[in-house]
Amino acid sequence: MAGIRMAEPTGVRDGFARGGGSGELRQSNLTAILRYLRDHGPSSRHDTARGCGLGVSTMTDLVGDLRSRRLVVELDPIRRPGAGRPTRPIALDGEPWAVMGVHVEVDRIHVKGTTVGGTDLWQETATASFTDHHDGAEVLARLVVDQLAHVGEGLQLVAVEIAVPGYVTPDGMAVTSRALGWDGAGVGKAVRAALSDAGLPDVSVGLSSDFHLAGLYAARAQLSDASSTVVAYFGGVTEMGSALVVNGEIFRGAGGGAGDLAHLHVQADGAECWCGRHGCLNSVVRVQELLAHAGLRTPEEAAELVVTDPEGAVKLLADGAAAGDEAVCRALDRAGTALGRAVDDVLGSVNPHAVILGGYVGHLASYLMPALDRQLRARVHEGPYAGTRILVTEEEAPPVTEGAVLAARDACLYDPLGLTTPLR
Ligand SMILES: [Zn+2]
Structure with missing residues (x-):
């Protein structure tokens, strides 16, 4: 499997298999295109292919796949003076797919739902006292499932990112938090199980420290070239x-x-x-x-x-x-x-x-x-x-919920084959 890389923004190898590759290679090529469009905005196919290190025919196949999943959309043609045929730029779409960012505090959660494309869907603050219950993970899982009522008709929830005031284990499953009195609380497992019981077994569930997500949002919001920079964030x-x-x-x-x-x-x-x-x-x-x-x-x-x-x-x-x-x-x-x-x-x-x-x-x-x-x-x-x-x-406040939304949208861009299906 030498030469296969996962989820890298540039330098993804082309030509292992005809038509954009299969399996992991295909996934990493699709992700490279989605990341490029996320970071650069609407772009020509030519610039996107060059930015991702992809050949023209591979690009055509991959963009066709992403369009069928409604992750990429073709915009109206642009005719440049003296440039021959008009070109149709491509851009991120993602409108049929919903994500949820959740910020957990001691006595409440803040929730924001958007599409993968970034359109705001809903926003809510719900009270909850995690420290009064012996199983805070179950309390949180129920609150997340309550939010499913806000996911509109025709939309499918694909990813949830939960921001916690504490540390998350490297496998992204358990949380230790002094503020919440949690010591290795199995939040990932509880939320996955609750979503599965609600008929959504395939939703991606991510956990991160609250300030990590605030920093992620601040870096992407403040720097036009965040994808190639190192940023240190202080807030609170x-x-x-x-x-x-x-x-x-x-x-x-x-x-x-x-x-x-x-x-x-x-x-x-x-x-x-x-x-x-x-x-x-x-x-x-x-x-x-x-x-x-x-x-x-x-x-x-x-x-x-x-x-x-x-x-x-x-x-x-x-x-x-x-x-x-x-x-x-x-x-x-x-x-x-x-x-x-x-x-x-x-x-x-x-x-x-x-x-x-x-x-x-x-x-x-x-x-x-x-x-x-x-x-x-x-x-x-x-x-x-x-x-x-x-x-x-x-x-006004650390942009934790906003960072959670970004991470949830990323989860879909980094796993398009696992989290979305062709719609046409
Ligand atoms: Zn200290």
């Missing part, structure tokens, strides 16, 4: 989370825990973080710490406020800084220094094209940047790091 509502996104995909590492930049050591001592460390980045820059350091609240009041009114807690800091409150500015300068130390180490260890500051970090970025810039000064004068972009996003 009042506690910081992070992710590494490499070539437009979550970098998960050996055990699914890569990208945990929010818990890098930045201080020899410090407050205790939920991760168990003292002086990790989050323990220094989380909102409750900043409120207490700025003298805006006592530590106890600050710890309560970030739970009861997280947006208000961040606004207190932003308003204080905007009004020039010296203690607030000092606290944010200190946080910027800690963030700068961590970012400096990230630049050295993975040399990303971009660092994205989202969530509350993004909201406070203008007050964190002077100290952050000071910390990076030695680094960014060196050639390899000089082009690093620090991007700030205006997102």
